[in-house]
Amino acid sequence: MGQTLKKLRLKDALAMRQFFGLATLIGAIIWLQSPTKGHHAFSSEFDIDKPIRLRGEITRMEWVNPHSWLHMTATLDDGTTEEWMLEGGTPNTLLRQGLTDKILQIGTEILVRGYQSKDPDCIPKCRGSGRDITFPDGRSIFMGSSGVGAPPGGFPEDDDQ
Secondary structure, three states, rough: OHHHHHHHHHHHHHHHHHHHHHHHHHHHHHHHHHHOOOOOOHHHEEEEEEEEEEEEEEEEEOOOOOOEEEEEEOOOOOOOOOOOOOOOOHHHHHHHHHHOOOOOOOOOEEEEEEEEEEEEOOOOOOEEEEEEEEEEOOOOOOOOOOOOOOOOOOOOOEEEE
């Protein structure tokens, strides 16, 4: 009877090992296919030498991690419009700065300063990194990320004033 019990325990141990091995494999496959598995440095996606200044209306706000996305219709100098999506800090960072869903309402007129994506194509929208957002009443709030490679304080045009 002792030998039979040992065989059962060994068989259970092997089955448990196979189960955990399979579970680990499935978990690794899911993680590898997850769109949020990696994080990027500012300089890998945005060009510090291409500052942007966009004036227009908020069309959508995405409060998602690891970066929020502000969508807007920017009015260009010639009167035409262009659709933009601007990466901001994490939702928690924006909330701590005072940017809430009550302030970032669809249709709100804003001025966003930031940096253009290294990918110049505007399909389906132009992309950039938003540094700060200014409201019609003059309030200006930092909306950017202070992650690796992000530009230090200030903005190129601030030096001209």
